[in-house]
Amino acid sequence: MVMQTGQDGWGLASGAVVMTQDGGRLWHRVTPRGFPQTSARLLSLGSLTAAFPTPQVGVIAQERATTIRVWCTNDSGAHWQVITWHAPSAIIQREFFEGRIQLHFMNAHEGLLLLSAPGNLGSSTDALLETTNGGRQWQLVPPPTLATPYMGPSPIAVLADISGLSLNSNGWGVARINTVLWGSAWILTTTDGGRSWSSQTVPLPTGSTRDPVYEGPLVVASPQTAWLWVSLYQRSTQQWFLAHTTDGGHQWTRISWTHAIPQPSTLGGLFLWPQAQNIVVGMADPQGTELWRWSATTGIWRRLSQLPVTRIQSVSLLPNGDGWLIGGGQIFQTTNGGETWHSLSPQVH
16 A cells, blocks of 8 residues: 555555545555456565555556566556566576565656565665656666675675665665675665665674674655664674664664564564654564654653554555554554554445
8 A cells, every 4th residue: 555645545455456535445446457366475475566656656567587567557547558578687697587576766757676686684686777757668777886895905896785775756765785794784875866876884783793684664754864674683682773864874873672572473564654853663463563653852762552453464654644554454544643543444446
């Protein structure tokens, strides 16, 4: 589910694309021809992805062995254009890709398509492509590189293993990468929508040098502000914290998480929700979904609410405090930043 306003939004159901214009109560099918009936499974595998930057514009991409199929609409799903192209060997060097694809759009026209295949400690980026016409044409972006002092005193260029990224409408974005060197987690930042990148570091606790880092949700909240959830294993002990930047990624501050957190094997979902200078963290476990808010004024975490959802399927969160959460076959809505929620009874036509 992706809501652009308190009323307008898109959703991917099993074998269908749907739209709402009343906040999620009534949904209309706008499914393009050829859309896979197994879309729910493909989404879970990472071989199907979608971006809906406006109520009118939608882009869906599917990886099919060595080809990419893209559906595009600019009239709220009334008409779809289908583009299928064979990925060149520069992108997919194996007979079958078998990786994950991600779409990220800054506006109705400009977006990025990330192809990443399994690699060490997560994903290994195969290619980054950009579009400037709403997904109808794509071209390769030079792969980001990272200069590090790894394996010697002289920096060397290392292909960045991007595991996720977030962009805002101004083209500023942050990408997390699966590289831990000399006690820091490396982050890439861009100011031009992904055409060029620079590297920054998120400082890790003492003793974390070269230990694996597994990073969770990442969200760009404003032209200079971003939040990153970081988990790491330090001498077989799991630690969690939030990394926060307010200067475009040049400096990152650690915000400690002081409450109990479920083990990774029981975690049923995790999301970040920026609200002004504050941040809300929601996480699901076998007991349900809890939401906590950290205040930039007090530096204190406060429990907001709890939902009877043990596995989060999707969330859509707006800066004004409107939010939707799908889990357990239900849609929940809040209009006050997660303080209270009510269940919707959606209908699909």
